[in-house]
Amino acid sequence: MNYALRHACLVALMASAAVAQAAEPATATTAPATQPVLVIHGGAGVVRAGMSAQDERDARAALEQALRAGHRQLAAGKPAIDAVTAAITVLEDAPMFNAGRGAVFTHDGKNELDAAVMDGAGLRAGSVAGVHRVKNPILLARAVMEKSKHVMMVGDGAEAFAKDHDVTLVDPSYFRTEKRWQQLQQALKEEAAGQAHANLETAKHFGTVGAVALDAQGHLAAGTSTGGMTNKRYGRVGDAPIIGAGTYANARCAVSGTGWGEFYIRAVAAHEICARMQYAGQSPREAGEGVINRDIPKAGGDGGAIVLGADGRFALPFNTEGMYRGWIGADGKPHVALFKDDVLAEPGDPKAGG
Structure with a gap:
């Protein structure tokens, strides 16, 4: 050669x-691509009393619609925050949930809406509280996160920001539903009769909505939206829009809470769950149940949460008679439940489809 x-x-x-x-x-x-998953809730405290068969069908249908809306974003390769906001927007538009269209009334006969989102990948967050005319508060919270240097805006200022950034505003009458109005009348009647706390049971039965998602890139996000508590006064704000209390996400964990907000704020519940996962090595179930089923009831509160880890494992703890809840995986099959005795299929179960 x-x-x-x-x-x-x-x-x-x-x-x-x-x-x-x-x-x-x-x-x-x-590494192989992460299997996306979306978990949602429509509030803890659900009871069968007063719920018709049609109410139940409507609630299940809305939960499934929200799951499919979020799944479409994940299936298209979109980030987790897109899935969260898509799902919550559906729940805000559904009048059976205490968020957006179905928000409860304050003592003064108004609707005061709160919401927050958090993108775990960069610890970005946006929050709004006490708004009256924002059709979808979750979209305004996202706008605060993405289009401002702030994290939280309230009241008239938040609505001015919404107008400047083309977030849809509506007449306050949009939020009026007869069911919610009658709940306020009952609460006012109880209050006048000296039963100042009796309305809390009614308020807790129709709670906050929220979503947590894991996308194909392994990023997590969380969001929560609420109308607060029936007959609330003095501009009361609960845990939903407070980062770390009712909403939190980082690289390891995403949480959205629902329940008696004062107790979630004091416990910094959402962050506490994530901290237990990150620093104590607890699973979503261990961390979630430790806070939701032990710490908060011990302090006198109640409610639930959805917890999602970066490995796709999730938990839906609650200590009430029920919680509107559901999840959807890569196969696009939604799974929903309402009551405590509803069996919700988990990933890996044959009935879950994979």
């Missing part, structure tokens, strides 16, 4: 080896 030919062969072999060597580390270190 002459020199030129030997040289050409050597160059070819070296080039081939270089290509193989360059490709080998990428193949060895590239």
